[in-house]
Amino acid sequence: NVDGSGFHQLTFADRDITIPNAADFGNLETYYHYNDLFPAYLADGRIVFASSRYPTRAHYDERASYNLYVMNGDGSGLHRITTERAGLLHPTPLPDGRILATRWWNQFNQPANAGIYNRIDNANHDQLLPDGTLIYANPDATFNPATGMLPGGTEIREAPNTWHLMVLNPDGAELRRFVWTPRYWWSLTDDAGIYDTYAATQPAPLLHNNHLYIAYTAQTDSSMVHTTLKTGIRIGQPEVSMMAANTTPAIAGLDYDKAWGDGDESGPYALHPWGLPDGRILYAQSREDNSLPHSGTYQEGFHFYDLQGSNLRYELYWMNLDGSAQTPVWVDLAGIGLPTADVMDAKPISPRVGWTSLPDAYADAPSDDPLWGNLPNDLPQYAFSQRGRADILTATIHNPNVYANAPLDLPYVNNSPPPGSVAYAQVWVDANQFTGAYCYPGENGWPDWPQPCDNFRQDNQVRAVLWTQVSVDAHGAFTATVPADTMGFIVLRDVFGRAITGWNRGYVSIAQGSAYARPGEVVTCTGCHMGHVSGSLDTNLAEAKAGWTNVAPYAEASASSIYDDSFLPANINDRRGWVPAATGAEPFQDDSNGWISASGHPFGEWVELNWPRDMLIQRIRLVGPPPSGGDWDGFGQPVEDGDYYVRAGLLELSLDGQIVASVNVGRVHALSDGGTTITLPQPLIADHLRFKIQSVHGRWWWENVAALNEIEVIGRAATPTSATLQHVYLSFLRR
Known part of the structure; x- marks a missing residue:
């Protein structure tokens, strides 16, 4: 109760499971114990919390994996709702009934x-x-x-090892990324999950003027769970469209500018934000106190850990949304006999008016017992399973278009593989194989411990297991049946079984996550980039599902001339440019240069796109530079000449050197005005596009030039990919 009465325990050390290979290499000692952390009330009175009850470990650093559990307010009905290999922590409800949480994205299968x-x-x-x-x-x-x-x-x-803010339903379904938290513009396209500035934990919803903000803890060295040092509190707004708007500094504690720019990692530090009903933020902040202990130890099972001490104490503060009016909150610690204690992770006790709950659409509760997981015992790595292949519960993964790219107003989402390049999708499962937790080679005549290490293979280091390989159709679609409540990832391969590489703004065709799906759930992922669970294709999803996407990035761009190397033709198909901001704080979220011709050549100049394979093209959108400002702030200068724009041009599509379509084009608008779209009467096959500029209005820094910011071409591969079955050669190294 609020007055401290009625205090009682809700969860207990009563888990009843079987640890596979329990007698081998420390398995029992490692997996028999668990922790329950970070409880939060949902609007319907249930409690969500993080726990390491499900026995598995992250690939990095031998850390126990944490998943989310839900139970009734009296502790009954306890069940797991997620199945992650690394972890989900700090769950907290959102006003719409979903759960916001920190996700440790750690996947070391390369x-x-x-x-x-x-x-x-x-x-x-x-x-x-x-x-x-x-x-x-x-x-x-x-x-x-x-x-x-x-x-x-x-x-x-x-391999990826970072922290993201995710959202999911209380039954574990609909897991997706929620807030993008880059600190700097130069990191906006960094989706590698390594040394980026996306690290974010301890999220807290905050309603301000009926708008949802998320306060969260960032850590400039990205160590996250190691220490409370080097922390600061930042603010983000939900959804991928706010990515650029979220590149703001910490409003309390340590910011990247001070730590990275000035080389100063000193405090004060700040963490554990929470939204107050009046729109302010409650949080903990450090101050120096040289009377505090500097070391200690902590025991977890059979393991002992050294604790890091410091001369810092954490005390409560509150502040406004912009970081102003930072004010200490006095707490009488001496009155409870703890005069030097830290005060952290405080939560207000107040009504949440209008907050809703969501019913469970998926009621099957997964077992924490590995013997009753959803992997069949005909897989040698999971021979301990008590389920046959016909006994497991399954889910469905559907990707309607692995080639789908995000629209131009999301310039920082990288590209999917080239159309027509993918023949197969592989699903790999990565549940714990219980090959062993630890083994220490003997030295100076002492034997190995706890047993001979000759056959030891550490369970959080072994490779994932291939579950299935399915064909990808001509439109880039595939559907796969997968084990439910089992962590896994996807690799896309060509007709020869090779990973696909080397495309414009791309990496390797691996969705290097560690996702799961609930029994009976159909998880739809569109594209193959960080948009898998981002919502980056929500605005053009119907088109993507029909197999169409922007194919311009896969062409080689050329031009009749250039002003200099800052305005290369490659700028017209990089899905970057002068993109309006999602908020009114700044006019543009991206300010990348376009193409500009040589000085004195405003007419007769052209740009071209040449594809290495035939494309079926539906429509083209030409995007001009901003009428004023733009590249080097020069368009529309001098002012007396008026705004700059392409007044007229000729668009041609060709196939094997023969023109198949020729369209006269009028004014080419900037992206802020929607660009200029040319829709063909019917889709045409082409391998070449040329746009010839015939007339312009205005100048660029007193110079007569032709200029274009971007070309978007909605199409797809003209010919289907061969679906001849290829052998899969798995990596093998003898140890």
């Missing part, structure tokens, strides 16, 4: 040319896999998987 590899493959020397993948030596950072190089020269980057 893409190989025809398979995958993981930490188990680390070695002191370079290794060449049978599929031609080169794994680089990794003798000094074995807590990470090695990097490498695919045949053809594509570098395999470091």
Whole structure:
């Protein structure tokens, strides 16, 4: 109760499961204990919390995985709603009934040319896999998987290990990314999940003037769960359209400018924000106190951990949404016999008027017992399972178009693979294989412990298991049946079974996540980029589902001339440009240059797109620069000449050198005015596009030039990809 009475325990150490291979390599000692953390009330009176009850560990640093659980207010009906390999922490309800949480995105299965590899493959020397993948030596950072190089020269980057803010329903369904938290514009297109500035934890909803903001804790060294040091509180707004608007500094505590720019990581630090009913933020902030202890120990099961001490105490403050009026909140610690204690993670006790709850659409409660997980015992890695293939519960993954790209008003979402390049989608499952938790080689005559290490394979380092491979159709669609409540990821491959690489603003065709789906759930992922669970295709989803997308990025751009190397023709198909901001704070969320011709050449200049394969084209959108300002702030100068724009031009489509369509085009508008769209009477097959500028109005810094900001071409591959079944060669290294 609010007055402290009625205090009683709700969860207990009463889990009844079987640990597979319990007697081997510390499995029982590692997985028999668990923690329940971060409870929060839902609007219907149920409680959501994070727990390590489900026995698995993250790929990084041997840390226990945390998943979300829901129970009734009296502790009954306790069940797991997520199945993550790394973790979901800090759950908190949103006004619409969904749950906001921190997701530790940690997936160390790396893409190989025809398979995958993981930490188990680390070695002191370079290794060449049978599929031609080169794994680089990794003798000094074995807590990470090695990097490498695919045949053809594509570098395999470091594996993702970062923190995102996610949202899901109280039954675990509809998991998706909710708030993008980059600090700087230069990191907006960084979707690698490595050393980006997307790290975010401890989210708290805040309603201000009926608008939802999310306060959260950031940490400038991205260590997150290691320490409370180097923390600051930042503010974000939901959805991918607000990505650029969220590049704001910390409003309390340590910001990246001070830590990175000035090289000063000193406090004060701030964390644990929470929204108050009046729109202010309650949080904890540090101050120096040299009387505090500097060290200690903590026991978890059979493991002992050294604690980091400091001369800092955390006290309560509140502040406004913009960080102003930071005011201490006095708490009488001496009156309760704890005069030097930290005061952190405070929550207001107040009515949440108008907040709603969501009913469970998926009622099946997954078992925490690995013997009764949804993996069949005909997979050798899961022979301990008590379920046959016909006994497991399943879900469906559907991608209607792996080639779908985000619209031009989302310039920072990177591109999907080239149309027509994907033949197969592989689903890999990554549930714990219980091969062993630890083994320590003996030294100086002492034996290995707890048993001989010759056959030891650490369970959070082993490779994932191939579940299925399905064909991808000519429109880029595939559907796969997958084990429900089982972590997994997807790799896209060409007709020869190779990972796809090397496209414009792309990496390797691996969706390197660790997702799950509830029994009976149909998870629809469109495209193959960070838009998988981002909503980045919500505005053109119907078109993407029909197989159409912007194919311009896959063409080679050329031009009749350029002003200089700042205005190359490649700027017209990079899905970047002068993109209006989602809010009124700034006029543009992107200010990338377009193409500008040589000075003195405003008429007769052209730009071209040449595709390496035939495209079926439906429509074209030409986007001009801003009529005033824009590149180097020069369009519409001098003012007396008026705004700059292309007044007339000729658009031509060709196939094998023969013109198949020719369209006269009038004024070309800027993206802020929607651009200028040319819809063909019927889709045409073409491999070449040319736009010739015949007339312009205005000048650019007193110079007569032709200019264009972007070309969008809605199309798809003209010919289907061969679906001849290929053998799958899995990576194999003997240890």
